[in-house]
Amino acid sequence: MDQLLHALKAARCARVVRLLLLGGSLGVAAPTAPTDAQLAEAVVRAYPDAQLRADADAVVWPDGTRTPVTRAGATSGSYTDRLNHADLRAQLRTPYPACAPLRPPAYLEDPGRARDDAFFRRLYGSSSAQVSAHLRAVNWFGQRLAFTTVNGADRALEAVARDLAAQLPQHPDWRAFLTPSAGTFLWRTVAGTPRLSAHSYGIAIDLNTRMSAYWQWDGHREGARGIPYRNRFPAGIVHTFERHGFVWGGRWYHYDTMHFEYRPELARCP
Template sequence: MKMQKSTNLVSDKEDYEITMKRDILCLMMAYPEYIKDVRVENDKVYLVMNSGNKIMYDDKREKKFDEKVNNPDIQDMMEQLYPLSDIKNLMDSDYNPGRIRTYPLLKEVYGYSKSSVEKNLVNVRAGSKYCLFNKNNNAANSLKKVMEELNSLSKAQGNIYSIVFPVNGTFNYRVIAGTNRLSPHSFGTAIDLKSDKRDYWKWASREQGQKRLESYPREVVEIFEKNNFIWGGKWGKFDILHFEYRPELILKSRYFGSKKTNEKNWYEGAPFEDNEVKKYITLIDKAFNIE
């Protein structure tokens, strides 16, 4: 979160730094083959990619939500916590965890251009047909696991198949309508399931969206979330047929969703006994001069 005005500036600074370290740890766990280090230079914090490129964590600019969407940094992307628990009602219209995407990161991982993304696409069976999904960063394998579980679920609950399939689309290199921003479908990391006219905030009223939300099978959502996909049904600007591979957001919710910034160690909640996670914690502490 951005630092807020307060009578306790030290506490604000500590809270900000703990949140930043947790964000960076989640990103390192989510993209282990792509992020190799964290570096502090001239009071700015950067993720260092295997390519040698650096991506700024926080530009320290105060932004309204639309500006965060159009010109985001990593901190903007990680700021709103994705709710892993079920929701009964549509989220507030300005609560959209996952709609902010840091494109330099996505391009590093999934491909810088249409042709480079296409080289990373593989077929994944979805119902009675195959769809294209990005193989990088375990995305396609995660979707494959989702589809296997959905097939098993549909055999146990006959109505599931007709709700989920046919899939409406995966890879489609395009900008989001009315913007100059690439859709996550451009990277082959998002899937739209069977469409309903009440699915999308631009197509439907909030009342229609609420009814669609209430009827949507939560077993489907849980399977996707277990495999590191977020659900557009948990956005105020709802997109109920949409699931997007965003491991960094799922990991932050899973490990730090209920943790306060006054824990004994900033990484409390994460699987810090794991050797790789230990390595990331050490890199982060070293960058911030914590011995």
């Protein structure tokens, strides 16, 4: 009986921990949750070139159309359902620990992995042709990589390259991580999902695959518990990207350590 009581207690504890995790990282409305207006403001501040305006519950585009911060149905269903239907609130929900020490993320902690596709399509283009119209070649350690000029993402990537180049004499081992890049722009969905990859918008760069770890290559199922974290990227490279407004896929429970993407609404070093 003691054992049974103990087991029941442990099960209750596990449920409480699970609920806390759900509340914290998956955004069941907590008392301190930011308002729609605050979240809209954060988006407006991060993308000044888009000339957006925040109102009480939406981001407003120059032509008056609105992207709501909270959309019905965005927070229901499985973890994967919620990723597939993310709204701006989901996009901003998990704080991104920019410039913090590297550590294995908690279960389902994927800051920046959720994207409101409607917002991104509006911002960068809604087809390969529309996105392509804004691309230009950026010099990445001798490679010419297509990146969007929208919101200065191309200039941010150039600044990362300059910053890293200045640090290479002290860290010659970094070069093997940085080159060759496995690519930037490609209009495609994330393998095995209906979601558009950030690469579709010309805002993401993959570094050297040989030095990288990716949860799908390791054969894991999305949302599975106990995925063992793997990473070889040094913190110095990660922090350099973060200083220029990029988030890193290595801070995701669903790790993708070659992947960096321009997300100034999230990556702000203190």
